[in-house]
Amino acid sequence: MGKTENQKAWFFVLPVFVLVAFNALIPLMAVVNYSVQETFGNNVFFFEGLKWFEEVLHSDRFHASLLRQLAFTGTILAIEVPLGVAIALSMPRRGPWVSVCLVLMALPLLIPWNVVGAMWNIFALPDIGLLGRMLNGLGFNYNYTQQPFSAWATLIAMDVWHWTSLVVLLAYAGLSAIPDAYYQAAKIDGASSWAVLRHIQLPKMKRVLTIAILLRFMDSFNIYTEPFVLTGGGPGNTTTLLSIDLVKMALGQFDLGRAAAMSIVYFLIILLLSWIFYAAMTREEGRS
């Protein structure tokens, strides 16, 4: 499909460009500005060059948060994507239940993020929360405010609860785009349900699944509110993900320079990984 060359199209894009640039570039410049300076309050700043960047890249604290972040993002992707596909496959394709399923699935997505954190915080409390009571009743020694493992499990359960729906909706969208003729052909050939999944459904879902993975990757790397409300990064520092660490540094300790340098490094990591995803996907599309 050939698009026409038309430089005037820039006028159409201009409002978007101006609005987004206003919100993106000015704060970004402020962050870059902090990242090369030292402040002792009272708006007095000293130029520090790349000192903060060197410190951040060599600091154990940053490495630890980054590692926790990667572990978190990896785990939730490994759970949410297969689970989401499985749920989407078992959803009805037509009939009155479709709407019910879709609305049900979308519910967790519509809850403000701090409410999500707060409701899991109470839901999982070992003494008065339903989940905590149930797990302890089943004989597990579960207390997420004190045990690192329980805290991690709760954090991951919360994210799976919150965001698997997005994967489900996307995968379901991909599935409903498959024409019935494909399934009939497969039936005539006597294909097993595994073969249908492998050769028809998964290839057709590839595009939406890449979108799902990309979105989940970006959003889970930025996650702040929910874990902050749920565990506040504790017990100790065991669930301190990157953004939580950043905010602790910037607002808690008012260590603006270091926090700004760290956030730039952090932003570049997300950008790099997303660019790799994006490049891989657009190449795929170009080939087909």
Place this chain on the structure above:
Amino acid sequence: MKRLSWLVPFLYVLFLLLPIYWLVSMSFKTTNEILGAFSPWPRTFTFDNYIKIFTDRTWYSGYINSLIYTTVNTVISVVVALPAAYAFSRYRFVGDKHLFFWLLTNRMAPAAVFALPFFQLYSAIELFDTHIAVALAHCLFNIPLAVWILEGFMSAVPRQLDETAYIDGYRFWRFFLRIFLPTIAAGVGVTAFFCFMFSWVELLLAKTLTSVAAKPIAATMTRTASSSGYELGLLAAAGTLTIVPGAFVIYFVRNYIAKGFALGRV
């Protein structure tokens, strides 16, 4: 095997509903009952929490504030994204691919990082604590999303439609408003839903940019929690009510949601 294949979805739906059930059930309990002893359902069923929210101005104004900036943001995002998405779907121009990727990168920017500079920026232009400030700030992540979804819907419309209209003598804006927009109405609905949703659930920027006059409901909840101890029943009721507007919106666009993502491109 066939019977087992229902187990996973069944367990998942259970898992999905349990926390919501717990929230709703707490909202009908008194705080004393919640803190006093574990009970799987409300023993002293009460509407007090809801009555308090609907009669106390500090509470219900939070909902009004959130609804105002969310609506304004949705309108701005969709209106400016429409021509841009059309440009991306129909024309080639200098820097189009880079611009598209740059737009997407703004979804990756961690809001936690930008909170402080945002505060300074909006204080500097004297918009701090106004609805429009939050609405504009949320454009950062909603406009890229809107452009992305709309572009998908627009690219699914054959270009012959445009060409025929021009041959018939339509001027661009007349064609765009009279013919093209009705064709992609579903896309506009879906886009509006997603903008509404992401603006509604975001808290960090909304909280940073407001203090009293435009304070969002989610912030009202956190502040009340710290000032008067934990009024859990009240918080649960407030939390339950935050689900309502989104549930309404989703009910209206339920048939198009799935489609919206299927057509979106990255």
